[in-house]
Amino acid sequence: MTYLVKPKLHHPNLPKNRLGFTRRDYEGPVSTLCAGCGHDSISAAIVQACFELDLPPHKVAKMSGIGCSSKTPTYFLGQSHGFNSVHGRMPSVATGASLANRDLIYLGVSGDGDSASIGLGQFAHCLRRGVKMVYIVENNGVYGLTKGQFSATADAGSTSKRGVGNKDQPIDLVSMALLLGATFVARGFSGDKKQLVPLIKAAISHRGVAFIDCISPCVAFNNHAGSTKSFDYVREHNDAVNAIDWIEGRDEIVTDYEPGSVEDVTQHDGTVLKLRKIEADYDPTDRLAAMSYIQTHQARGEVVTGLLYIDDAPGDLNDRMNTVDTPLNRLGEEDLCPGPNALAAINASLR
């Protein structure tokens, strides 16, 4: 294991955000993933999204499972607490964390092995409970750390680096997320940062469970001809339905759009997502239509990307549990312990 220390010096004129942080303040130590790994691009997109959103880094908690993708939280947001848990179980740890402190932002990073195989159950239950978090699956169709076995998202008929064909049907996490009631569902591509950064920003602002399936080619084991998760394949078959111009109420970016080509989605907290339509008939607020579109286009071998579904009044697990506004981890004896008098009454009722 090598330790590469990043130089602390950086350009004095690096732009700063409203909190006075530069992008570098949102970075972590140097990645130990393979050069050119899609996952590092996603880490960079997360850094940029957090920088642009002016997030205090310590208000983000990074959660992950096991695998290449789950290693990445080390490499961004060095000032945030992180939790690299056990394989496939990040969702339950994030669920507990979210109940303990509803004020933090939970950024879950997982992979296709972590979420579609060993952790499929936790993936499903986390989404159906509406845990308020961003859930990113860095999806490359293979197990990287164990050197290239197919994962459960690998398409039937796609071939491994050694030329073996995959016979099993793939699990499509986006379709599952829609079925399971996720209130924000998107698909991105690690090779398209322009599309991905706004998706992450929108997901962070979402007041419910936000799921992003991010196709992230594995340069070591799944970037060859015959793979449907390679850079070339995804670029050629990318069917983007829309693009987000993320706009906060306070400083609207004024851009000219063709009439009818932009849709505003106002979220519960007042923020507005400006959605530039690429596919004119695509309606991201219609869950059933989204499912139908995705199934139809995927059957043709296309990779549907963009903001696929959003519920503008989502609600989350804490809301459903009706927990107090103060984070539970801040409550003390006065709030929690009924005291000796109440216990005397309980004792009396048991005689």
Added chain:
Amino acid sequence: MNADTPRNIRVNDFVVKFANVNGSGSSSANRLFARSILRMGVPVASRNIFPSNIQGLPTWYEVRVSEAGHIGRRGGVDLMVAMNPQTWDKDVAEIDEGGYLFYDSTKPMPASKFREDITVLGLPLTAICNARYSDPRQRQLFKNIIYVGALAELLGIEMAEVEKLIAEQFKGKDKLIPPNIEALALGRDAVRAEFGKGIDLRIHRADAVGDRIFIEGNDAAGLGCVYGGATVAAWYPITPSTSLAESFGKHSKRHRTDPVSGKARYAIVQAEDELASIGMVIGAAWNGARAFTATAGPGISLMQEFIGLAYFAEIPAVIFDVQRGGPSTGMPTRTQQSDLTICAYASHGDTKHVLLLPADPHECFEFAATSFDLADRLQTPIFVMLDLDMGMNEWLCEPLVWEEGRRYDRGKVVTAEELESGREFGRYLDIDGDGITQRTYPGTHPSRGAFFTRGTSKTRYARYSEEGADYVENMQRLLRKFETARSIVPAPVRQNADEPSPIGVIYYGSTTPAMHEAMAMIADEGHPLDMLRLRAFPFHESVSDFIAEHDFVFVVEQNRDGQLRTLLINELNVDPARLVPVLHYDGTPITARFITRAIGEHLAALKVTPLRKQAS
């Protein structure tokens, strides 16, 4: 009744067993019977012996009456209330010689179905019901109340006490009170008409209950979690632990609902499985909330990987294991103490965990509350080991206690102010030498105190490391922490014999009440034994001393393999020959008679002369 039977009146010391059909509504009537004896000032212990079934299979309810306060199982039955034809033969056979059989005589039974050496009490309960009630549901439910009335009359329980309990039970649904009282009277009157008098098992008013309470261990533990400040509970339904999570919900709703906003100061998730339950507990505790899960053996098996993570990454977690018969699905509705070793060494790699061993509902409450302090102090999983016998049965125990002003020990948590003042922070840096390091809650400080939690090996500063030296140092520190635990977990309770004894007994948990009665029996036979009740693992240093002081020590427990004995041998380096196993593991709670017989046979085989004979 047989008039020739010599009178052998037994007052406030006998066993009544009800044989019922599951789902017939008998349990609340049986409970009424037990509580009415308590209201007469006489201690009782009640035990449900039930199947994994909702309706139709046999179920039993055993009531031990003991003015002397023996509330374990004694063994044997003095009065059998045989309401289940399916189990008739077995039930009749179980009655002690000279005992009583009470049954529904509506349908005549052949003479061969009875025994000569017992007294048979038949009342036509079904006929009485059918004459009085037309609704089938009423016929069934009131039949139960009628037999309670009949038994109260037979044993001399004051009817006013039973009526008072009925009034309390149906408070708010007052129109149900008169019909229940009427059903009681039907039973009483039938006894008067049929037998004219009671039997020789008698309840006499006494003052032996004091301020003790009657409560299930699971209920007490759930309440202990409320008092101990737990805010996040994650669980998956499994017998016999389910009622613990439900108790937490019930008491939280009552005591933790914000009076102004109506919002909850707690969160309970019924998870998708036990893996998710423990994951949620670990996530919540990592984030600074007190969190627990309640489960049974199969759940513990599923949680193994996460338990190792909590041990190695040092995250507090409280796990209630309400033990049942294992292995595998085992005997899901029967009791055992067979999860000791799997909990003590849970997960792969080198691990050791803290176990608390409550002996009754009073300690279930106390240890539940304490477990959160220990988990926060030690930053590690704490197992609270209940079992079905104490978890799901109402036991008579000392009232629950909470001292005014008692504070929570949140352990070594570094605050934003401390970080701001420039204090050095290393997540796994042992500053105090007790093996316990400092932690921060996520979100504490904008630029200091953040760390990465991982299940991999790491440096003192929580950075990934596969260096042997870093790994060994960390593992040694974890051992140091376990040593610290030894001195802060509940100490064992020692009870010496009246005269010096070369023989000791070690026991724990739900074995306790039967053990106490057995020791009285064994002492009567001239073998006073010194007793040590363990209350936690790691073992307090006095445990080694106790073993060293005696020629040999019986280790009494409810599993096949002598799991506590194994732990004692392994952890204290004791010569196995000096620890004699006494093992009961058929799924029923251990009895005083079993212990007495097992220890007596061993002493006889060793030709240990009773002390009194030595003296004479």
